[in-house]
Amino acid sequence: MSNGARIVLEVDGKQHYAEGDKASPKFYSEMVAEDRRLRLKGYEMYRFGGHELGSEGAADMLREFFNQLLARHQRRQLRATTELVCRAGAQSSRASA
Numbered sequence: 001m002s003n004g005a006r007i008v009l010e011v012d013g014k015q016h017y018a019e020g021d022k023a024s025p026k027f028y029s030e031m032v033a034e035d036r037r038l039r040l041k042g043y044e045m046y047r048f049g050g051h052e053l054g055s056e057g058a059a060d061m062l063r064e065f066f067n068q069l070l071a072r073h074q075r076r077q078l079r080a081t082t083e084l085v086c087r088a089g090a091q092s093s094r095a096s097a
Helices: 025-040 058-096
Strands: 006-012 043-049
Touching: 025 043
Parallel strands: 006 043
Antiparallel strands: none
């Protein structure tokens, strides 16, 4: 992203939360612990289920997700640019006073 955002996209298959066909609290705990670790380092985490991506409508869902993600970061970039311009204007006004 042009605003320096660090984004992680992860596709989770059954191996992320199950041992064989049985849900694994251990695997799930490891997964969410890693999410927390990355978030604390400044990453945005977005997870998709493998089943979700193989289902009907997946292309539309992904298109909408990426449209929203890009719009969100463009707004952040615009806000950051506006703040910089406002700060520069304020400093300029103080300097000329």
